[in-house]
Amino acid sequence: MATIEQTTEIGAPANRGGSAGHDAHATATGVTNKKLGMWLFLASDCLFFGAFIATYLLYRGRDTVGPGPRLLFDIPFTSATSFILLMSSLTMVLALAAIQRGDERRLRIWLLATALLGATFIAGQVFEFTEFNREGLALDTNLFGSTFFILTGFHGAHVTAGIIWLMSLWGMASQGRLKQPDSEKIEIAGLYWHFVDVVWIVIFTVIYLVPQPGNPGG
């Protein structure tokens, strides 16, 4: 009893060697600490995006000046980049499956694929932003400019952080430091990545697909 390790972080190399696998860390809920922690962070992040989305909805159609969504949006283009982001969730699942099987080569491939798909999405966003900017929309043009750029910008920042995380995992995998018992590291990154994708589906629906009232000029 006395020597049960109760608190160290899961998957720490120190307890990888011997028999001390994950079962040494039975928790009261049955969910490991790190996974529960990630779920809680994501719950908190829901409110973060929720507040921005609510602001967007509140201000929708209030503008009387500057270009608006109807003028600017290129739905087919954004649909394509959205599809790419969604596909990255699939590759993420494949990466997790690979490490759970102990297939390190496929793990590396799918991690890289996920990061690249994410980067393609970000590239699309950068292109979109510059394009809108060229057509006269900036942060200070109108409420649409403010709410659109800040909401999608913070989402883009989340994706970028995810890409850095994935690339770091890929780097570790390339050095052979991600093995089957570390699969939870991939799982947690996956939780984050899927969350960011789901948030994008909401944002895409709210901003691009729901018809805009008002502002005939836009």
Next chain:
Amino acid sequence: MTTVSGAVTAPRRALLLRRPTKTTGAFSWLTTIDHKRIGIMYCSLSLLSFLVGGLEALLIRLQLAGPNGTVVSAAQYNELFTMHGTTMVFLMGMPMAVGIANYFVPIMIGARDVAFPRLNAFGFYVVAVGAIFLYSSWIPGINGVPNGGWFGYTPLTDTPISAGFLPGRGPDFWSIGLIMLGIGSTTSAINFIVTILNLRAPGMTLMRMPVFVWMMLVVAFLTLFAMPIITVALIMVFFDRNYGTLFFQPAAGGDPLLYQHLFWLFGHPEVYILILPGMGIVSEILPVFSRKPLFGYAVVVFSGIAIGFLGWGVWAHHMFATGLSPVAISAFAVSTMLIAVPTGVKIFNWLSTVWRGAVRLTTAMLFALGFIAMFTIGGLSGVLHSVVPSDTQQTDTYFVVAHFHYVLFGGLMLAVFGGFYYWLPKVFGRMLDERLGKWNFWTMLIGFNLTFFPMHFVGLYGMPRRTYRYDEGLGWDVWNQIETVGAFIIGVSTLIFLANVIVSIKFKRGAVAGNDPWDGRTLEWTTASPPPAYNFADVPEVEARDEFWHHKYTEDDEGRLMPLPSGGADAAPAEEKHGHGIHMPSPSIYPLVMALGLLPLGYAAVYHSFAWLGLGVLVLLFGMYAWAIEPATEPEPETVTGRTPEPVH
């Protein structure tokens, strides 16, 4: 460190700073990930903030001591009340609860540490860095002391710097500083929830947890969901000021009221974040000094949870004067009256706990009783605010200032002082002096009431809050004089407390506490005072609520208490073993490094400086990667060389 061998690990270690191994000295505090030490650091920071915020309050009171005060200018006055409010809420109140909980929640649930020890240290350093950042705005030449009030209403705070109603960079420092503090409190909230849900000792079911743990669980959820909302509001303010966005610019269709909604959607849960820990503390103190279990444990717990839910549905009672629709106003008035019910229920539970108990009037108990009385007064004036016609008269007058000081000072602060007298013997192994303690309590109670009770009157006589000066002959003069005298009595009382701590603990004049000085009921009293690094040599098996009590006492047929022969603190095995073989996570410097990275990032935001940005990103990334690579726990040999737990006493 050097005893660790292994060809695999050697090359990458070279990348990192040396793993800290010392367990004493200043550096060991900077690298500690022991939840108890982090708790002490949180409480120290918080106490320091209380002194600083208190000094600001004394300056405010000096200025208002008589009509036409000349102690500070109007601009300085704005800075003083803004920094006072911001300090007391974010740098004193929240860190104090987090600190006490950091120390005691793991011990109370029978755990050896928190779920994420390094994240715990990170959270603390982020709060410390946020405090430094906020207060650095007072450096001459920076011209950026926050001055838009603790809730920073737009459009006052968010007009672009060029056209600002508020000259200087005050709201920039304020918004960025608060975002930092939000990061710190979110990480600690996640840590608490996971710790409480996952690391309870065998048998410690949810309904056996001490009420303080329950309240901190609710607080952690409130923090988790409230912080992102204010973060969004602050981001919008910051972008409005710095990058020309139009979120709260009425001329472009933006709506300043949206800011108020967002702020109070955070702000009302925030007041429960501040008061629930206080309720938890008195729920621990009262049963011990009444020698009775808490009356209606389940009711207290559920009303705490109810407050946690209802707290999200009352925010607009802060906005009754803004012209919301009658329907909205009525709904929020009703929900506000409703939330008084679970609060009132708790007051009756506490009173019933004390009723017919074998009451010992120790200082801790006095503070807890003081809490009940003062908090009730604050609660009553709170209910008055829910009556809309009445509130529209009171809004922005000193009546409101009186109300929230009765709940925050009379509530939170009195509970915290009670908690100090109750728990510091456990933390430092020495009792605080009871005679000084009683002086501390009575001067505090008298000073507090002298300061804040007259504010009800001047408020009803129409004295607006946040006024730096008033004419004579308005009927406010005498009351204000009394308030200032009262404030200085509070100051004296605080000095008595500090003297008590220094004499009893620093100079070791206090009696040795022993494991269980109060005949306590909960698990923290089964360990040594101070507890060893690993808390428990044997992880306890819990069989009852008030576990420790049931090891000491049973009841005879008539319900009288009977001591159990084998019970008592001395039977606890904690001291006999020395914790060999208990493997605790190793210290780490990277939480500090990573948190320090936020400081340059803050200045980068305020000054739009790429140099600061680069520096911040560099430090942050270095800290982050080094942290990720570093194992949470160094391999076994080190327990022998570097981290043998400190001997008890």
